Amino acid sequence: xxxxxxxxxxxxxxxxxxxxxxxxxxxxxxxxxxxxxxxxxxxxxxxxxxxxxxxxxxxxxxxxxxxxxxxxxxxxxxxxxxxxxxxxxxxxxxxxxxxxxxxxxxxxxxxxxxxxxxxxxxxxxxxxxxxxxxxxxxxxxxxxxxxxxxxxxxxxxxxxxxxxxxxxxxxxxxxxxxxxxxxxxxxxxxxxxxxxxxxxxxxxxxxxxxxxxxxxxxxxxxxxxxxxxxxxxxxxxxxxxxxxxxxxxxxxxxxxxxxxxxxxxxxxxxxxxxxxxxxxxxxxxxxxxxxxxxxxxxxxxxxxxxxxxxxxxxxxxxxxxxxxxxxxxxxxxxxxxxxxxxxxxxxxxxxxxxxxxxxxxxxxxxxxxxxxxxxxxxxxxxxxxxxxxxxxxxxxxxxxxxxxxxxxxxxxxxxxxxxxxxxxxxxxxxxxxxxxxxxxxxxxxxxxxxxxxxxxxxxxxxxxxxxxxxxxxxxxxxxxxxxxxxxxxxxxxxxxxxxxxxxxxxxxxxxxxxxxxxxxxxxxxxxxxxxxxxxxxxxxxxxxxxxxxxxxxxxxxxxxxxxxxxxxxxxxxxxxxxxxxxxxxxxxxxxxxxxxxxxxxxxxxxxxxxxxxxxxxxxxxxxxxxxxxxxxxxxxxxxxxxxxxxxxxxxxxxxxxxxxxxxxxxxxxxxxxxxxxxxxxxxxxxxxxxxxxx
Amino acid sequence: xxxxxxxxxxxxxxxxxxxxxxxxxxxxxxxxxxxxxxxxxxxxxxxxxxxxxxxxxxxxxxxxxxxxxxxxxxxxxxxxxxxxxxxxxxxxxxxxxxxxxxxxxxxxxxxxxxxxxxxxxxxxxxxxxxxxxxxxxxxxxxxxxxxxxxxxxxxxxxxxxxxxxxx
Numbered sequence: 001x002x003x004x005x006x007x008x009x010x011x012x013x014x015x016x017x018x019x020x021x022x023x024x025x026x027x028x029x030x031x032x033x034x035x036x037x038x039x040x041x042x043x044x045x046x047x048x049x050x051x052x053x054x055x056x057x058x059x060x061x062x063x064x065x066x067x068x069x070x071x072x073x074x075x076x077x078x079x080x081x082x083x084x085x086x087x088x089x090x091x092x093x094x095x096x097x098x099x100x101x102x103x104x105x106x107x108x109x110x111x112x113x114x115x116x117x118x119x120x121x122x123x124x125x126x127x128x129x130x131x132x133x134x135x136x137x138x139x140x141x142x143x144x145x146x147x148x149x150x151x152x153x154x155x156x157x158x159x160x161x162x163x164x165x166x167x168x169x170x171x172x173x174x175x176x177x178x179x180x181x182x183x184x185x186x187x188x189x190x191x192x193x194x195x196x197x198x199x200x201x202x203x204x205x206x207x208x209x210x211x212x213x214x215x216x217x218x219x220x221x222x223x224x225x226x227x228x229x230x231x232x233x234x235x236x237x238x239x240x241x242x243x244x245x246x247x248x249x250x251x252x253x254x255x256x257x258x259x260x261x262x263x264x265x266x267x268x269x270x271x272x273x274x275x276x277x278x279x280x281x282x283x284x285x286x287x288x289x290x291x292x293x294x295x296x297x298x299x300x301x302x303x304x305x306x307x308x309x310x311x312x313x314x315x316x317x318x319x320x321x322x323x324x325x326x327x328x329x330x331x332x333x334x335x336x337x338x339x340x341x342x343x344x345x346x347x348x349x350x351x352x353x354x355x356x357x358x359x360x361x362x363x364x365x366x367x368x369x370x371x372x373x374x375x376x377x378x379x380x381x382x383x384x385x386x387x388x389x390x391x392x393x394x395x396x397x398x399x400x401x402x403x404x405x406x407x408x409x410x411x412x413x414x415x416x417x418x419x420x421x422x423x424x425x426x427x428x429x430x431x432x433x434x435x436x437x438x439x440x441x442x443x444x445x446x447x448x449x450x451x452x453x454x455x456x457x458x459x460x461x462x463x464x465x466x467x468x469x470x471x472x473x474x475x476x477x478x479x480x481x482x483x484x485x486x487x488x489x490x491x492x493x494x495x496x497x498x499x500x501x502x503x504x505x506x507x508x509x510x511x512x513x514x515x516x517x518x519x520x521x522x523x524x525x526x527x528x529x530x531x532x533x534x535x536x537x538x539x540x541x542x543x544x545x546x547x548x549x550x551x552x553x554x555x556x557x558x559x560x561x562x563x564x565x566x567x568x569x570x571x572x573x574x575x576x577x578x579x580x581x582x583x584x585x586x587x588x589x590x591x592x593x594x595x596x597x598x599x600x601x602x603x604x605x606x607x608x609x610x611x612x613x614x615x616x617x618x619x620x621x622x623x624x625x626x627x628x629x630x631x632x633x634x635x636x637x638x639x640x641x642x643x644x645x646x647x648x649x650x651x652x653x654x655x656x657x658x659x660x661x662x663x664x665x666x667x668x669x670x671x672x673x674x675x676x677x678x679x680x681x682x683x684x685x686x687x688x689x690x691x692x693x694x
Numbered sequence: 695x696x697x698x699x700x701x702x703x704x705x706x707x708x709x710x711x712x713x714x715x716x717x718x719x720x721x722x723x724x725x726x727x728x729x730x731x732x733x734x735x736x737x738x739x740x741x742x743x744x745x746x747x748x749x750x751x752x753x754x755x756x757x758x759x760x761x762x763x764x765x766x767x768x769x770x771x772x773x774x775x776x777x778x779x780x781x782x783x784x785x786x787x788x789x790x791x792x793x794x795x796x797x798x799x800x801x802x803x804x805x806x807x808x809x810x811x812x813x814x815x816x817x818x819x820x821x822x823x824x825x826x827x828x829x830x831x832x833x834x835x836x837x838x839x840x841x842x843x844x845x846x847x848x849x850x851x852x853x854x855x856x857x858x859x860x861x
Contacts, residue, residue: 028720029719029720029827030719030831031716031830031831032831040835041830041831041835042831042832042833042834042835043712043716043831043833044710044712044833045710045711045712045714045715045833047712048712048715048716048719048831049715049719051719052715052719172708172710173708173710175708175710175833177833180708180833180834181833181834181835184706184834188706188852200737200739200744202708202709202746202748204737204744205736205737205744205745205746206708207743207744208743209743210742210743210744580708580709580710580711580712581710581711591725592715592718592719592725593715594725595725595726596711596714596715637739638737638739638744
């Protein structure tokens with residue numbers, strides 16, 4: 001028996017559309033959905049390793065209950081009923097004693113996030129957070145401060161761009177297939193690419209211009225770019241006059257930030273900064289200053305991300321072909337989005353969030369995502385109240401929240417840790433109960449509302465039945481709810497049932513997804529009229545350089561630039577990033593991905609390494625105030641002397657993930673848990689480390 | 695040579711290794727053998743701009759394959775109709791002579807099977823009217839496969855367009 005199923009990948013959070021071939025109940029082949037532009041069969045290495053995940057006998061195979069110390073890895077197998085009963089009973093105990101708000105659920109944003117939110121709303125907990133803040137909370141806040149829209153409500157028309165500028169957005173290594181192919185097409189048609197990063201990535205090797213910037217000084221560079229644009233009046237005056245508030249304030253502010261000033265801060269020659277501006281101005285508005293994917297480096301992150309989007313606004317590259325566009329929803333085509341369980345009526349919750357987002361203490365981050373890295377402090381300080389239970393839903397606080405030792409100390413204060421996961425993640429290893437989730441190839445998921453130039457809906461459909469005793473995450477949460485008296489908020493029997501409920505009123509039926517895996521609300525790409533039709537969601541309806549969001553909360557729109565400190569003598573600024581073979585901390589044990597990328601190494605500038613008597617390939621000890629690790633050094637001239645770099649996601653502690661166990665170093669163990677307290681991102685590149693021969 | 699040509703557009707290759715993983719997935723290979731492999735050369739700073747090459751190394755399916763000549767059992771075979779060089783696992787005894795003989799390192803060792811495995815251009819897929827696994831799913835479509843006479847002249851086209859005096 002052979003069949004083909006159109007569904008969605010989930011080897012990373014991008015969710016590329018895929019086609020899967022099945023023979024006799026076994027997955028034989030996965031490729032990008034051939035009918036989706038930009039995919040056309042393509043798939044990245046992680047997507048290609050989906051079969052390797054499905055048939056990996058080291059992934060979680062049944063519910064497990066901890067029998068040894070936390071973190072000892074001693075578990076016993078349990079039935080679903082026993083494990084769910086136990087979770088239900090312990091949760092009830094916690095809720096009765098400390099209130100529903102003592103329960104926190106953290107997850108990677110996913111298709112069933114509305115189910116997770118419903119789970120918490122039903123027990124009157126405001127404490128849902130997603131991984132997003134840890135990745136790009138400040139990008140989100142920066143975009144809202146300017147456009148009234150989140151970063152996720154905007155996107156880029158890569159295919160038609162004439163010049164793209166990227167600040168460490170390592171687009172050809174941190175891969176989203178469609179983005180890669182669309183940008184590749186633009187480059188083939190003559191587009192220029194400027195890449196700025198203290199480290200030479202693969203993206204740098206494809207660029208026309210590369211600047212090895214002094215780490216952390218991108219904001220200074222941008223101020224100089226803005227300075228030149230305004231000084232030489234190279235901005236799109238029609239667009240700016242129509243849509244921008246605060247140009248004169250910007251003009252006044254930007255005076256001192258000359259290219260010569262920026263050269264001293266960034267190391268980039270002033271004349272090259274001027275040259276970039278002139279090149280860009282020639283191609284505007286079909287240009288992109290990329291606002292980043294991960295945007296979580298420094299305490300001033302929100303202002304750095306704002307400066308990027310101010311550059312785009314000055315060039316008029318908003319709602320422009322080859323620039324940024326605002327994603328269009330079904331409403332633009334007179335359609336309706338899929339329903340969400342969160343549209344039900346819930347009792348009002350009278351307490352603030354654990355991270356205090358939305359209160360005067362932390363007013364601006366997006367409460368739809370929260371700020372996950374605050375969790376250890378909330379638990380340890382019982383501030384604003386005791387937190388007693390954590391459900392970690394395919395989110396690993398141990399590896400994803402900076403300062404692993406602090407996070408573990410906080411986890412030790414909890415009465416209950418439940419991990420819903422596919423692999424032996426480090427949080428699963430540390431949990432009290434592990435509830436194994438079926439892989440994306442084994443489950444039907446909630447409908448994906450894919451807004452964009454053409455609003456569409458995609459569906460992840462079950463390809464094969466679960467190979468092990470695993471369940472869908474949404475069903476697991478429903479089944480816990482049934483045990484704590486909130487089951488009535490989950491009025492569905494199974495995932496197919498839930499999907500049908502979601503589609504009610506949309507005009508589409510479940511069967512409509514069978515042919516190609518998606519449905520489209522309309523046929524045409526929608527660009528709004530640049531003169532009168534752009535729907536910004538700021539109070540003014542304009543792009544607010546002078547931001548009411550910031551100023552009403554007591555923050556400045558244009559704070560004076562503070563110099564980025566160089567590391568003290570003998571120390572380095574720790575930087576982190578991704579390669580094409582791994583997704584965060586979740587794929588290092590995949591047999592095929594591990595084969596090609598088994599451990600991380602420490603990039604260190606060759607001359608600095610020589611001073612420390614470190615040769616390429618030597619084992620070195622890297623340590624900070626927070627932790628230490630032993631790792632292989634890669635001495636190279638491809639990184640700025642102030643920085644060292646390691647890939648994120650290595651140094652796993654879960655022994656039963658045997659291929660990734662103890663390979664390389666966990667960057668979070670070295671990092672300090674500090675944040676951009678306006679935007680919400682952690683400051684992942686604000687830790688200095690020492691390096692010495694091991 | 696075989697009737698076919700597998701060409702890599704190095705300008706579009708981003709060195710992501712998806713080709714290797716698709717190849718292994720398609721053939722259900724264990725960790726170890728890599729029938730095709732991206733070899734990274736560089737990066738180096740050339741006039742202050744970093745440049746690297748990501749070179750795709752499959753089997754070249756030679757006209758007079760040394761691996762076939764070296765194979766003592768006749769397991770290594772050149773397919774008559776199109777020149778694809780492949781291993782017949784019924785005949786391979788795992789002696790590895792072909793591994794030594796090949797100047798390009800194409801034959802690989804499969805530790806689970808105890809035999810040699812190598813790129814056969816996914817001849818089962820070709821016979822079914824498909825393309826090799828690496829080509830079909832390459833992230834950037836930088837791999838092209840066809841009968842040699844049909845391969846598009848990418849470099850010539852690109853060079854001509856870069857030189858065209860339109861501006």
